[in-house]
Amino acid sequence: VTLKDAYAGKFYIGTALNERQIAGKSEEEMELVKKQFNAIVAENCMKSERIHPKEDTYNFALPDKFVAFGEENGMWINGHTLIWHSQAPAWFFEDDQGNTVSREVLIARMKDHIHKVVGRYKGRVHTWDVVNEAVLDNGELRKSKFYEIIGEDYLKLAFQFAREADPEAELYYNDYSTAIPEKRAGIIRLVKKLQDEGITVDGIGMQGHVGLDGPAIEELEKTILAFSGIGAKVMITELDLTVLPSPWERTGAEVSADFKYSKEMDPYAEGLTDSIKRQFDERYTHLFRLFLKHSDKITRVTFWGVNDGNSWRNNWPVRGRTDYPLLFDRNNHPKPVVDALIQMT
Ligand code: XIL
Numbered sequence: 001v002t003l004k005d006a007y008a009g010k011f012y013i014g015t016a017l018n019e020r021q022i023a024g025k026s027e028e029e030m031e032l033v034k035k036q037f038n039a040i041v042a043e044n045c046m047k048s049e050r051i052h053p054k055e056d057t058y059n060f061a062l063p064d065k066f067v068a069f070g071e072e073n074g075m076w077i078n079g080h081t082l083i084w085h086s087q088a089p090a091w092f093f094e095d096d097q098g099n100t101v102s103r104e105v106l107i108a109r110m111k112d113h114i115h116k117v118v119g120r121y122k123g124r125v126h127t128w129d130v131v132n133e134a135v136l137d138n139g140e141l142r143k144s145k146f147y148e149i150i151g152e153d154y155l156k157l158a159f160q161f162a163r164e165a166d167p168e169a170e171l172y173y174n175d176y177s178t179a180i181p182e183k184r185a186g187i188i189r190l191v192k193k194l195q196d197e198g199i200t201v202d203g204i205g206m207q208g209h210v211g212l213d214g215p216a217i218e219e220l221e222k223t224i225l226a227f228s229g230i231g232a233k234v235m236i237t238e239l240d241l242t243v244l245p246s247p248w249e250r251t252g253a254e255v256s257a258d259f260k261y262s263k264e265m266d267p268y269a270e271g272l273t274d275s276i277k278r279q280f281d282e283r284y285t286h287l288f289r290l291f292l293k294h295s296d297k298i299t300r301v302t303f304w305g306v307n308d309g310n311s312w313r314n315n316w317p318v319r320g321r322t323d324y325p326l327l328f329d330r331n332n333h334p335k336p337v338v339d340a341l342i343q344m345t
Helices: 026-038 061-072 103-120 146-152 154-166 181-196 215-227 249-252 274-293 338-344
Strands: 012-017 039-042 076-084 129-130 171-177 202-205 209-211 233-242 298-303
Touching: 012 076, 026 202, 039 298, 061 076, 076 103, 103 146, 103 154, 103 233, 103 249, 129 209, 146 154, 154 171, 154 181, 171 181, 171 233, 171 249, 181 215, 202 274, 215 233, 215 274, 233 274, 274 298, 274 338
Parallel strands: 012 039, 012 298, 039 076, 076 129, 129 171, 171 202, 202 233, 209 233, 233 298
Antiparallel strands: none
């Protein structure tokens, strides 16, 4: 029994695919993906700076391969992500002289971008993360360039353009740290406002970049209930569980821009202790117990990477660490917790 089989009928078990994997350069990892997962998302290649680096240039080669792989293997395909302040190309917001574009121009560019990308995969990509990370931890809207230039309407417009381009696709709002009460409330406010304006937000993605100590299961549960309570499907979209302490916890200070992590500061450079392995297993077990409890509300649980070697957590929040946040190790071997998760269903 594999993960996807064990969880069939509860929710999809997904993974992000990186550009190397999509390009077909990681045979072994892709075999693992076919065996264990039934949903996919592109880690980077559909982000605007990659898929639309210049106004007249679209890079569809990798996204096409990504979608074809999902179709060949009967997988649920999520598009990530249309409107995000990060990994967006500078040209989007500037004219030829480098001046900030007008509201009208930015709206027209958003429309072109969304129509072109969503339209290309109409009827093939099942769901889209239409807007990513528009709310701050304090619940206020992020003052991104989209917000500054267009105003709050950019949120409504993004969903409208996506709906026009593919009326059948499910459209999602996606964000991190959704268990913070103020942020949870801010996201609810945003989605309700969109609903009042006649926009259907089909689902809300909880990214799920978690640690051993937090966020608390109780707070995650409140978020699942609150999102589902306003009629949205809930999905865990970017699950990984770092075992490394944040550097600011170790240094007792904020990380400055020139902060460099050194191997001497890596507590698990020689490998993980038994105690950490135990905490890791327990934490994943608790998370999945919560997801199973709410499997009537949760449609998908997607890991942010196939194996530990793929994980962005090796380079975030600081570069050059060795992290162990996923279910499969650097040799694609399942960790013991995989069996525990399978037995739980
Ligand atoms: C990350 C990727 O994993 C990295 O490879 C990339 O350098 C930066 O972005 N929230 C998101 C994801 O929605 O798209 C981010 O992915 C992680 C945080």
